[in-house]
Amino acid sequence: MEAARALSPLAVVEDSDEDFEALSRVLRETTSREGVKRYASGEEALAGLLGEDPRPALILLDLNLPGIRGMDVLTQLKADARLRVVPVVVLSGSSREEDIDAAYEAGANAYLSKPLDYTELRRIVVSLHDFWRIATLPGQSR
Amino acid sequence: MSEPLLEPGTPVDLTNCHREPIRTPGGIQAHGALLAADESTLEIVQASANAATIFNRSVLGVSLNELLTAEVVEQLQASAADATPNLRPLRTHMLDAYAYRPAEGVLVVELEPVGSRTASLTRYQDEIARALGLLQDAPSVEELLWRAARVVRELTGSDRVWAYRFEPDDHGVIVAEEKREDLDAFLGLHYPASDIPPQARALFFQNRLRFIHDVETSATPLEPIVNPLTGEWLDLSRGVLRAVSPIHIQYLKNMGATASMSIALTTGDRLWGLISGHHYSGPLFVPHEVRATCELIGIVCSMQLQALEALEVSRRQGTLATKRSAVLDRVAASSSILDGLAAAGEDLLAVCGADGAAIRIDDELRLIGETPGDVTALLDGLTSAEVFATDDHAGEMPGVLAAPLAVARGNHIVWFRREYVRTIEWAHAPKSLAIKEVDRLNPDGSFRTWAESVEGESKPWSTVEVESVAELRSALGTFLITRAEQLAALNAELARSNEELDAFAYVAAHDLKEPLRGISNFTAFLVEDYEDTLDAEARERLATIQRLSQRMASLLDSLLEYSRIGRADLEMSDFTVGDVVQDALELLAAPPKLTVEGGEMPLRGDRIRVRQVLVNLIGNAVKYSPDEPEIAITASDGVVCVTDNGIGVAPEHHDAIFHVFRRLHPREAYGGGTGAGLTIARRIAERHGGRLWLERSTPGAGSAFCFTLEGD
Structure with missing residues (x-):
């Protein structure tokens, strides 16, 4: 286990390689790709996070997933005593009020609409990165 | 026959003959005699004036038994209840005797001399069999009546026999006629309803035959005229000798007839018509056997009429x-x-x-x-x-x-x-009777007719x-209902497929955005990563890819929005036009100046959606108007209208503007847009149960769009 002040690990649940690529690209500019763990599906994320994987400091969750739906992943993460404290930032292609409300209802800590514009994405990810860096996030101990 | 009958014995004329008490004429036809007895004692209390002559002695106060023998009287008493005396006379002393009871305790016996042409019963049985066979074979009503007229003429020897049919207004038409060759034809002539007064028509149901043997010989009165047992004039309607109304006698004389007869033709409770005969060459005494046959013919004819009419109707x-x-x-x-x-x-x-x-x-x-x-x-x-x-x-x-x-x-x-247009040949003018126009008669029984031209019918x-x-x-009614049901089923089907389409559009639009995002992003990566190696043209093309991706994204957003309105539940609340106009202005990036009239009008709907409608309409008004737009919002009677002074819509495009993604102008003109705004606005109004339409628009002179949230 590393010291808490180091950049806490970030979990990204994203099935789309292209979207992950875009995300990583921004993250790479701001920090190293170290400390970013990608899950390509909801099943994979739940298996890892509810299983042996270290608890991340922040979870970025795409709601539009194949197989088990993003909203169900969110619900299960928030139902887990160990993971409940980890902030979950939801990424979604939808900007519907109903979808946004439902996500917060299910325990999302932030809702980010996936923008089409890369510049916009960059701005959002940089803000997220800053938040990730300066916020005191849940500890690493299991 | 609402008016009461006259008192018996009242003189009758043309003005009151429809009230003549024809059942109680106080006399009989002179060829026969009548005796009325107290049934308890059989003592004769009333008799026709000619009875004494026939019996060669005074009859009043005498016992019926003494005149006719106890045996005959007993049989007469037994047959007195029978409805048709014509069929059952009792022959005694060369007389045919009939009996009936006109009142409680009163026995009337009518006597007629047996005719000179007395024939064997066998002969008449043959006649009857032949006549009935003829009638039963008749293929049509018309043929039936012709045959009946012929048979009756042959049987009675009458100079003329015809068949009347009564029309719905009770006037009669002659539809068949058998006559002596030298006589003028009556066929096709019409007779006014008043020729046969209502009480006479009614009597035909009780007594199907009416024979007037000799119009020249006056009736023989009853003596005393009032029956001592009842204190009233005797009701002779069930007999065969009943005296004829003087008016009718005059009528017959005017026609030149010396004797006449009528046989009722009935269908159900209706007097369908008559088989009638006139004789012009003196008295015609028709013996009872013939009358009985005639009555049978009348009955069979009536039955056949009913059957043939039913057949004609069913054909x-x-x-x-x-x-x-x-x-x-x-x-x-x-x-x-x-x-x-x-x-x-x-x-x-x-x-x-x-x-x-x-x-x-x-x-x-x-x-x-x-x-x-x-x-x-x-x-x-x-x-x-x-x-x-x-x-x-x-x-x-x-x-x-x-x-x-x-x-x-x-x-x-x-x-x-x-x-x-047709001509009715009346036998005489309908409103007057023959008696008033004596001069028109010819001695041979023919007479002038009066033609009425019927028009406008x-x-x-x-x-x-x-x-x-x-x-x-009613078949069409069923059809209409069936069609309505089909329509309802079709609508339900349509609603279901609309829903599916909405769901499809939503998912499609949603999922399409992801690869689109990829295209857009990777284009950006290309530009960033190869900044130094790309020339200006390559950069320009990559910028085009990005612009097109943006455009496609906004089209998908509109599609998402459109499908969403079909699926979303409305959150209904009450607000005013002013409220929601305010909401809309707050949402617009550059709120225009506008006037609001009727802002206090209440609306009920999903306020956010209604706001969306107004944002769209006001936005369009700004978009398609000159720099100083004059925008007016007017609300009354549930209708909200947004009027501008903009470029207007050409008539041929009044429909097209509501088609999704249909644009009338180059994409970048008038501030761009996906072309879905009006479609979405209309859908919102329709989702509320209302409508949205272009009220009026003139190219160059502005437009007015209106909507309602409730059905008309």
Whole structure:
């Protein structure tokens, strides 16, 4: 286990390689790709996070997933005593009020609409990165 | 016959003969005699004045037994209850005797001399068998009556025998006639209803035969005139000797008749007509055997009439039913009832034998065949929900048969018949009786006729035809209902597929955005990563890819929005037009100046959606207006309108502007946009149960768009 002040690990649940690529690209500019763990599906994320994987400091969750739906992943993460404290930032292609409300209802800590514009994405990810860096996030101990 | 009968013995003339008490004439025809006895003692208390002559002694106070023997009297008493004395006379002392009881305790015996042509019973039995055979074989009503007239003439030896048919207004038409060759024909002549007064018609149901043997010999009075047992004049209606009304005698004399007869033809409770005869060459005494045969002929004829009429009706019904099903087949094969009926053409006319027809359904009018010029006014004037028929409508075509389909919506089928100008040959002027025009008579019994020209009438619609139309109407009603049900099912199906389409559009639009995002992002990566190696043209093309991706994204967003409105539940609340206009202005990036009239008008709906409608309409008004737009919002009677002074919409595009993604201008002109705004706004209004439409628009002079949130 590393010291808490180091950049806490970030979990990204994203099935789309292209979207992950875009995300990583921004993250790479701001920090190293170290400390970013990608899950390509909801099943994979739940298996890892509810299983042996270290608890991340922040979870970025795409709601539009194949197989088990993003909203169900969110619900299960928030139902887990160990993971409940980890902030979950939801990424979604939808900007519907109903979808946004439902996500917060299910325990999302932030809702980010996936923008089409890369510049916009960059701005959002940089803000997220800053938040990730300066916020005191849940500890690493299991 | 609402007026009471006259007191017996009151002198009658033309003004009161319809009230003449014909059952109690106080006398009998002079060829016979009448005895009335107290049944308890059999003592004769009243007799015709000629009885003493026939019996060669005074009869009053004498016992019936003494005159006729106890044996005969006993038989007469036994047969007195029988309804038809004509069929059952008792022959005694060369007299035919009949008995009946006109009142409690009063026994009347009528006596007639046995005729000179007395024949064997066998002969009459043969006659009857032959006559009945003839009548039973008659193929039509007309033929039946001709045969009946011939048979009756042969049996009675009367100079002329004819058959009357009574029309619905009770006037009679001669439809068959057998006569002495030298006589003028009566065939086809019409006789006014008043020729046979109502009380005489009623009597035919009780006593089917009426024979007047000799019009020249006066009636023999009863003595005393008032029956001592009842204190009243004797009711002779059940007998055969009843004296004839002096008015009728005069009538016959005017016609030159010396004797006459009538046989009732009845169908159910209706006097269908008469078989009548006139004799012109002196008295005609028809013996009881012949009268009995005539009565039988009358009865058989009546039964045959009923059967033949029923047959004729059912044949006609069959024909019309065939036409009806042809019409219904047409309707079933057509996309609309109106088209189906119009396509049926001649068959539709044949449903009731019309010359023309008009069909109007929901303001669409179709004409078939010959129709009057004022057909629309005529249709507008129809208010009854029932089938209605007339043959004397004041107009070009007097025959009108209307079948309302939906009166409230002015939906009708109306059939027409053209005018049928004809001449009625009256035997004499309908309003006057023969007695007033003595001078017109000829000695041989012929007489002048009086011709009436009938105009402004069509041939009448028969009951069968009116029923046929009613049948068609109710079949169409079922059709309308069936069609409505089909429509409802279709609507449900449509709603379901609309829902599926919405769901599909939503998912498609949503999922399409992801690869689109990839395209956009990777284009950006290319530009960033190869900044140094890309030339200006390559950068320009990559920028185009990004621009097109953006555009596609906004189209997908509109599609998402459109499908969302179909699926989302509305959150209903109450607000005013002013409230929601304020909401909309707050949402617009650059709120324009506008005037609001009727801002206090209440609305009920999903406020966010209604706001969206106004944002769209106001946004359009700004977009398509000059730099200083004059935008007015007016609200009244549930309708909200947004008016501008902008570029307007050309008439040929009034529909197109509501089609999704349909743009009338280059993409970048007027600030761009996906072309879905009005489609979405209209859908919001419709989702609320209302409408959104272009109220008016003139190119260059602005537009007015209006919407309601509730159905009309």
